[in-house]
Every structure is written in C-alpha cells, then in structure tokens.
Amino acid sequence: MNYKEEVQKGMDLLAEQSNSIFIGQAVEYKGTALTHQVKNFPSSKLLELPVAEEMQAGFALGLALEGYLPISLYPRMNFIILGMNQIINHLDKWKAMSCGMSNPKVIMKAVVGSRYPLDPGHQHQANYTQAFKSMVKNIDVLELICPAQIMPAYQKAIDSDRSILIAEFGDLY
C-alpha cells in the first residue's frame, strides 16, 4: 500500500461525487503537489481562486449552503491558518448558530510541507494539526500518517454530515 496512490484514490472518490468541486490555488494551474492530484478531473470540477485563504474558506461555506460539496485545498498547513477566521468562527459554529437548521459541510485538506529533497525553512514545515483539534468542536481533524488511514478518512469525509480537515504530509507523497 502506497501513501501517494492511496491519496489519489481518495481524491478520485471525492471527484466521483456529483456535487463535488475542488477549490483553491493551483487546481487549474500548475504549481503545487496538489495540482497533480486533480489534473485529470473535469474542468467543471475545478475552481482556481486567488491567493486569499480567508476568502476561500468562507467561499467554500457559501458553496456548501447552495448544495455543493466543496473540497477546499491548501497546499501548505501554514497557508490554512490565514483562513482560520472562517473555519473557527463560522464553519465550526454555523449549525449551532442556526439552531441546527443549516449544516453546510466542507472538506478541507492541508499539506505539511516536505523537508526533502528541499528544505523550505521554518514556515512551510509547520504542522498545526493539534492546534486545529483544540480549537474546533464540530469539525473532524484527521492527520494521515500512514497509507492504511487514507481511504477510511476520505470515505468518512463523504459519509459524515460534519466538515472535516484532512492533514497530509508532503514528505509521504
């Protein structure tokens, strides 16, 4: 079982969902490791966004309100922290704010920057998974460190009615 292959199977599973849409930086243009994971998906399922992580995080919530299954991609863990205002203050609390009447689901994926063969320095290597876990109550946070975890995590992301953050590791791709 190979980490990279399992991740691709998981992404393919997400793409098979009729209402899924992959949003973020470098989904329609080349640029990051995530580009390779979506390059074979139909263009109608890809939406390139400006580098504006908070906008992207809130945008995803809005898409979900209208019936999309947004897969919001962040090429680095240190990028997603710029979207935390939306993730913590809105997505995590939306169901409670609406007394259970509205429950938008967003699938998020962030990648901890790889250390080899290029060392990107202190900022891109950061892993804030535990911090995320401590700040959310209604979003599942899954850290994928071995291949056997991957497909169950992606299946859960589809089956659950809760939003989910999947943390992957560039060094394992």
Added chain:
Amino acid sequence: MTPEQLKKFEEDIAGIYEKGKIKAPVHLRDGNESYLVNIFKDIKAEDYVFSTWASHLHALLKGVSPERVKQDILEGRSITLHYPHYNFYSSAIVGGIAPIALGVAYSLNDKQNRRKGPRCFCFIGDMSFHTGIVNECIRYSIGHDLPIVWVVEDNGKSVGTDTEATCGIKTFDLFNQLRQLIKDYQCKNCKIMYYEYETRYPHSGTGVFVEF
C-alpha cells in the same frame, strides 16, 4: 413593514433589554428604516440576504415574522440571527459574512456564468467595508460579475471608533472607487449601494443596563 413599524419594534426590544430581561447583547439601529424599506423593495423571497450583528430590521424586511425575531432576541440570539428558510444569515464577525455571501453568489450562476435567478444581498458596516477581506470579496464579485449586491451601511462608527478618522480614508470615496470599477467592467449583475445614517443607540445595548 413600514419604517414606523420597524422603529417601534426596536423600541420594544430596547424597553425589554433595559429591564434586564435579555441575557445577551442586542445591537439596535435607528435612523436607517426608510433606507432599508426602499432597498428591500428590490429583494425577492428567493434572494439571499447576509447581514451583520445588527440584523433585526433586515430579518423583518426579509419576511420573518416580528414574533419570531423577537423570540430569538429574547432567547439570546440577536447577534447571529439565522433563518435558512428565508435564505437569511448573519454573523457577528467583522467582515466575516462577505466571503460566505460570495460563495453563494458564485453558486447562483450556471456553468456558463449566467444568472439562474436569485441574487445575494450582503449588508456591511462602514468599518467592515474598509477591511481587506471585504475588499477582496467585492473585487472578485466585480471581476466575475457575480449576482450580488453589496450594501454599505455607514453610521461612521465601528463600536465607538470613528471609522474615517481611524482609517484615514473617507468611506464614500472607497465606495466611489468600487462603483467606478463596476462601471468600468460593465457589470450587469454585481452592484454596490451606499447609505449614511445616524443612530441614537450605542453600538450595543441602549446605554442603560449593561454594555457588551
């Protein structure tokens, strides 16, 4: 509802609040009722409305009954009223509602980027209007001509802070810049509106009982 009915609704809430019967912050407005009544004449039942922490009047004009809005306020939900059946949402986070409205507006276009029918109306206060996140969202909506109407509600203050003195930029000048951009890009769907008003209430509460 008429401006007079809206004003009376807020006065009723203010009276209850001052008796200490609402155990949560309330954000009352005054002086903008006529503007809102005019704006909501253009808002249809299927349209989305996204609002701020001061959303009582917006909810009422979207069609939610005064009894229900009042009940939610009494139960402590004034600051984040949500009525999904009316396509109505609000947030207490400065500027935070803008990208959510933007995502919905994107969804309201079909695959050929043509409007399917409903529109979004996103209400924002003047300090929120100066924030980076709101400007990112407005620019994106202009660039893609999304079906969204941004409504800037300028009472000159953010809590008690003088918005223009603090930002150093006049809110109306910022509005004019974006309005010009909408003209330059010949947008058919994306619009921006602006009105100024003075409120007699403080940012939160009534100045009596307790401040949030």
